[in-house]
Amino acid sequence: MNDNGLPFHIRRLEAKDIPAVTHIDRLVFRDPWPESAYVQELYFNPNAHYFVLQLTPAMPTRTWEERRAALDSRIIGFVGMRVEIDRGHISTLAVRPEWRGWGLGELLLLKALEQAIHNGAKTVSLEVRVSNTIALNLYAKYGFEQVSRLRGYYADGEDAYFMRADVTDAEYQQRLHSRYAAIIARFIPT
Ligand SMILES: CC(C)(COP(=O)(O)OP(=O)(O)OC[C@H]1O[C@@H](n2cnc3c(N)ncnc32)[C@H](O)[C@@H]1OP(=O)(O)O)[C@@H](O)C(=O)NCCC(=O)NCCS
Numbered sequence: 001m002n003d004n005g006l007p008f009h010i011r012r013l014e015a016k017d018i019p020a021v022t023h024i025d026r027l028v029f030r031d032p033w034p035e036s037a038y039v040q041e042l043y044f045n046p047n048a049h050y051f052v053l054q055l056t057p058a059m060p061t062r063t064w065e066e067r068r069a070a071l072d073s074r075i076i077g078f079v080g081m082r083v084e085i086d087r088g089h090i091s092t093l094a095v096r097p098e099w100r101g102w103g104l105g106e107l108l109l110l111k112a113l114e115q116a117i118h119n120g121a122k123t124v125s126l127e128v129r130v131s132n133t134i135a136l137n138l139y140a141k142y143g144f145e146q147v148s149r150l151r152g153y154y155a156d157g158e159d160a161y162f163m164r165a166d167v168t169d170a171e172y173q174q175r176l177h178s179r180y181a182a183i184i185a186r187f188i189p190t
Contacts, residue, residue, distance in 0.1 A: 006056070006187050008104075010111050013042060013050035013078065020075040021052065028094045031155045041091075047084050049115045053077040053095070053104055065098045079108040081115050081124075088116030088124035088167070093135070103183040106138060110180045113142065113167060117176075122168050127153060127160040139163055143172065 013021065018038045025032040041048040055074040076099045080091035090112055095105045116124050127150065128135050144163040153160035167173070 006184065008053055008055045008076075008187070010051050010053050010108065013038070013052050015039075015042060017052050017075055017078075018042070021078050024075070024078065024094055024096055025092075027096065033092070041080065045082065047082045048091075049081045049083065049112070049119070051079050051108065051111050051115075053108055063098070077104055077108055079112045081112040083116050083119040083121050086120055086122040088113075088119070088121035090124060090126040103186060106141070107180065107183050109138060109142065110176055110183075113176055114180070117167050117173060122166065123164050124167055125162065125164040127162055129154060130159045130161055136161070139165075142176075143167075 018035050021038060022033065022035045038050070041050060052075045055076060077095035079093045082089045082091055090109075093105065093108060093112070095108070113124060124144075125147075126139065126144065128139065130149070143165040145165070146161045147164050148162045150160040150162055152158075
């Protein structure tokens with residue numbers, strides 16, 4: 001999985017990215033994390049793997065909002081994965097609103113799943129708001145199943161689904177590679 005030559009790249013979160021990431025966090029989530037949570041993950045959690053998706057100047061834009069967002073901050077999405085022994089857990093996933101629908105959220109999810117598998121995860125879990133149809137669709141695409149419903153999980157009282165996917169199957173892993181390549185191919189000029 002190589003991102004060379006693309007109008008964006010996915011790379012590991014660095015300290016300098018934390019303001020941009022927390023800005024997106026506040027834009028996107030009703031219960032955003034403070035900067036200190038990312039500092040904690042970056043410096044003090046050896047099981048944490050965070051990635052950002054950063055535009056390069058070649059990224060095409062469809063609207064003025066996208067162009068403005070591109071100039072504003074070249075980081076437009078991020079994902080967090082924690083892997084403990086053979087269990088992965090997705091802690092966060094977000095794409096700036098102006099950049100949704102390109103397949104970039106899916107690409108970030110694939111990156112995180114690839115990392116979990118690389119680190120020996122057999123399963124990957126996550127929590128998601130029961131009302132979050134878009135994320136539920138995305139997770140269903142990659143075999144995440146509802147294990148339980150966590151009552152009042154979020155600060156505003158909304159329930160979460162606790163979801164889990166088995167990532168051990170070789171065909172499943174091959175599908176991740178193929179999907180990653182297919183999304184990347186959309187961005188390679190013909
Ligand atoms: C969830 C999120 C990361 C998806 O990112 P995205 O870049 O918009 O999504 P993609 O373009 O990669 O789409 C991937 C899949 O998501 C689902 N999806 C995306 N947009 C959708 C929409 N408008 N309606 C229904 N499903 C949708 C589909 O399953 C889609 O696959 P498909 O194209 O084969 O139908 C993004 O919507 C987001 O940041 N949401 C707010 C934060 C959030 O809810 N994070 C998840 C926390 S658990």
